[in-house]
């Protein structure tokens with residue numbers, strides 16, 4: 001797998017109740033598809049707990065944190081920023097530029113996804129506004145496709161560290177083994 005600096009996903013905004021599953025799934029998708037860390041708004045406590053619980057059971061490394069103002073994280077970010085939006089440039093057009101910029105530098109990449117309306121400054125602060133199609137859909141789907149393109153599919157084969165259990169792929173049925181019994 002190509003060497004990447006840290007890849008961090010930032011979830012802008014969280015409406016308790018309405019966004020609970022979506023915000024949690026932003027975290028789980030970030031983890032499963034190769035990001036190192038996710039940043040949530042500080043009212044998304046359940047999403048952090050779920051990300052930590054899954055990491056404890058199925059491995060890491062992966063970190064989840066709450067911040068008071070995700071927009072300030074974006075404003076003060078020192079590395080490159082990719083903002084996922086249906087209004088941006090097609091992912092297939094910009095993916096190689098993003099990958100080479102990130103892998104040729106040392107600075108972490110911030111991947112920003114919205115919830116409700118995204119402030120216009122976000123479009124200006126981003127180095128790339130990236131569309132996974134120019135059709136409206138979901139931050140989870142957008143994030144999954146973006147990360148898979150960024151890592152060129154290599155994240156699918158990653159090793160998980162410190163897992164207490166592991167899913168054994170089966171053609172039919174389910175098999176989960178404690179890692180110590182393998």
Ligand SMILES: C[S@+](CC[C@H](N)C(=O)[O-])C[C@H]1O[C@@H](n2cnc3c(N)ncnc32)[C@H](O)[C@@H]1O
Nearest residue numbers: 084085086113114131132133135137138139142
């Ligand atoms: C308003 S949209 C999704 C709808 C929202 N979950 C809701 O409950 O109404 C939220 C975020 O999804 C992401 N998104 C939606 N469509 C996208 C697309 N075609 N390409 C990239 N990202 C997209 C963007 O990050 C956007 O800020």
